[in-house]
Amino acid sequence: MSEGVEETFVEAVQAAHPDYIESVGVLKPKWVSLVAKREGFSELAFSLRDEFGFIHPVSAGAIDYPKENRMRINYYLINPSSRFSLMLGVDLPRDDLTLPSMTRVWEAMSFHERETKEMFGINFEGHPNPVPLLLPPDWKGGYPLRKDFEGEGAEP
Amino acid sequence: MDEDTTIKERIFERYHIPMPIYNVIEYIAGWARKYSIWPIHFVTGCCSPEFMQVSGARFDMERLGILPFASVRQCDCIMVVGVVSRKMAQRVKYLYDQMGEPKYVVSVGACPTGKGPFYDSYATVRADEVVPVDVYIPGCPPRPEAIIQGMMLLQEKIKKEVEIGVRRG
Amino acid sequence: MSDPEITPDVMRVSWGPQHPMSGQTRILIDIDGEKVHKLTADLGFTHRGIEKILENRTFLQGIIPVERMVMVDTANVGLSYVLAIEEALEVETPDRADWIRSMICELCRINSHLYAFGLQVESTGYFPAVFLWTTIDREIILDLLEELSGLVPPDLDIGLEELSIDRQTVRMRVQAKSFQAADRLGLQLAKFGPFASARIGAIEKDPKTGSKRFNVTISLKEPEAGDRG
Numbered sequence: 001m002s003e004g005v006e007e008t009f010v011e012a013v014q015a016a017h018p019d020y021i022e023s024v025g026v027l028k029p030k031w032v033s034l035v036a037k038r039e040g041f042s043e044l045a046f047s048l049r050d051e052f053g054f055i056h057p058v059s060a061g062a063i064d065y066p067k068e069n070r071m072r073i074n075y076y077l078i079n080p081s082s083r084f085s086l087m088l089g090v091d092l093p094r095d096d097l098t099l100p101s102m103t104r105v106w107e108a109m110s111f112h113e114r115e116t117k118e119m120f121g122i123n124f125e126g127h128p129n130p131v132p133l134l135l136p137p138d139w140k141g142g143y144p145l146r147k148d149f150e151g152e153g154a155e156p
Numbered sequence: 157m158d159e160d161t162t163i164k165e166r167i168f169e170r171y172h173i174p175m176p177i178y179n180v181i182e183y184i185a186g187w188a189r190k191y192s193i194w195p196i197h198f199v200t201g202c203c204s205p206e207f208m209q210v211s212g213a214r215f216d217m218e219r220l221g222i223l224p225f226a227s228v229r230q231c232d233c234i235m236v237v238g239v240v241s242r243k244m245a246q247r248v249k250y251l252y253d254q255m256g257e258p259k260y261v262v263s264v265g266a267c268p269t270g271k272g273p274f275y276d277s278y279a280t281v282r283a284d285e286v287v288p289v290d291v292y293i294p295g296c297p298p299r300p301e302a303i304i305q306g307m308m309l310l311q312e313k314i315k316k317e318v319e320i321g322v323r324r325g
Numbered sequence: 326m327s328d329p330e331i332t333p334d335v336m337r338v339s340w341g342p343q344h345p346m347s348g349q350t351r352i353l354i355d356i357d358g359e360k361v362h363k364l365t366a367d368l369g370f371t372h373r374g375i376e377k378i379l380e381n382r383t384f385l386q387g388i389i390p391v392e393r394m395v396m397v398d399t400a401n402v403g404l405s406y407v408l409a410i411e412e413a414l415e416v417e418t419p420d421r422a423d424w425i426r427s428m429i430c431e432l433c434r435i436n437s438h439l440y441a442f443g444l445q446v447e448s449t450g451y452f453p454a455v456f457l458w459t460t461i462d463r464e465i466i467l468d469l470l471e472e473l474s475g476l477v478p479p480d481l482d483i484g485l486e487e488l489s490i491d492r493q494t495v496r497m498r499v500q501a502k503s504f505q506a507a508d509r510l511g512l513q514l515a516k517f518g519p520f521a522s523a524r525i526g527a528i529e530k531d532p533k534t535g536s537k538r539f540n541v542t543i544s545l546k547e548p549e550a551g552d553r554g
Contacts, residue, residue: 133368135242135372136241144278144279144377145376149377200371202393209460209464212461212463213460241369243370244371274373277374277375279372280373
């Protein structure tokens with residue numbers, strides 16, 4: 001594997017979609033990090049899957065930054081033919097938490113998005129089955145993994 | 157039914173069995189019952205390999221008569237092995253209600269006893285908030301010898317029962 | 326739960342959370358005779374909130390809940406957590422640590438596979454004969470891991486009263502239940518390298534409780550930091 005694979009990918013993505021991307025960088029060997037904007041996120045995801053070959057979804061998770069008033073969602077993907085991994089992130093403002101669902105692009109993100117929805121309160125538009133996954137059915141409200149979660153039933 | 161007379165006295169009045177013979181019958185019944193406790197095969201968390209090792213070859217539980225059995229109606233005791241989460245607590249209560257009397261509950265491990273290493277979590281409960289517990293076995297995970305000692309404590313408790321199935325305290 | 330897909334032919338069976346073979350997952354099976362139409366998974370019975378409680382733990386204390394995500398194969402999960410922390414703090418580990426970690430992870434992996442084989446054969450009929458064979462083989466691996474972690478068997482009946490450590494010696498004041506327990510303590514201590522030169526002092530018997538008390542003196546040649554690892 002030549003060393004310049006990550007750099008060629010970085011340039012190719014920046015050339016293809018200059019509007020949808022905020023920043024691209026190489027994290028470490030075989031890892032690229034890409035932070036995207038919320039507008040046009042679906043088109044970027046479809047093109048990553050079809051043109052650049054990231055067909056293997058690994059995981060998805062969210063991080064809460066209450067002081068900067070944003071939340072970040074990270075999607076982790078792998079390109080099996082050239083074997084390197086991508087961390088696709090998008091920042092959401094904390095008072096407007098919606099994002100088009102990635103289930104249409106990669107089917108396996110369904111469970112991860114269900115868990116993120118019940119733990120953080122992010123709405124995924126177009127999710128086929130947005131039913132809570134892990135919490136008990138008599139949960140009285142509150143989003144547990146937010147940093148200002150006080151207890152069950154107490155609104156932050 | 158009058159609450160002041162015990163079962164023993166009622167049987168004695170009705171069938172006129174002399175007391176010494178009744179004591180012998182009770183002793184034999186207690187001995188037979190304590191050596192045949194069948195728990196439900198119900199493992200929740202990471203204490204379950206210890207449960208399997210206790211019923212394995214080196215520390216054999218079956219020599220004490222303890223055989224984990226899958227059908228709920230024919231079991232005597234429910235051993236709550238491992239973490240009880242909120243969703244699972246409902247099922248523990250269902251299983252406890254489905255067993256026939258006399259029945260006992262043993263809580264194995266630090267997690268059902270007092271939440272264990274997850275003491276400040278929003279999703280775990282203690283076992284004695286849901287079912288009445290007879291014997292607590294601490295440890296994370298408890299040694300197989302400790303589990304066997306806990307079951308022997310339960311056997312002593314069964315042997316000391318004055319009337320079969322009546323729960324005291 | 327009413328569902329428009331359930332017709333009079335199709336029955337919804339719950340392969341429930343209390344089942345020896347399914348672990349703690351609940352799978353709802355829409356079944357028609359022997360033909361399965363649809364499976365729905367209902368998860369969350371072992372959700373303990375590990376991600377939330379790790380916010381209140383230090384890095385080293387956090388190994389405890391993370392290792393308990395898996396029942397049998399604990400070293401591999403702990404290793405992924407520890408490697409992530411080392412990469413974040415830019416800590417380099419020596420080569421010997423890598424070798425020891427590989428060995429422990431391999432032992433745990435074999436442990437987990439033996440457990441799975443036994444349970445799988447048990448699930449084809451209900452006779453756990455093969456499961457008992459794999460349990461015996463697992464005991465060998467567990468003994469090795471026990472020696473590594475320095476776990477003393479609990480049937481020694483020994484209690485520690487006082488402990489004082491300085492650069493050259495370790496002094497312990499120990500209370501035992503019987504004379505055999507004192508002998509067994511000497512034997513167990515002789516198995517560990519630095520403590521092989523332990524000298525057990527005279528045993529005095531407490532007249533009130535009947536317990537035996539004695540001193541154990543261990544002289545260390547070169548004191549090493551963290552030698553109980």
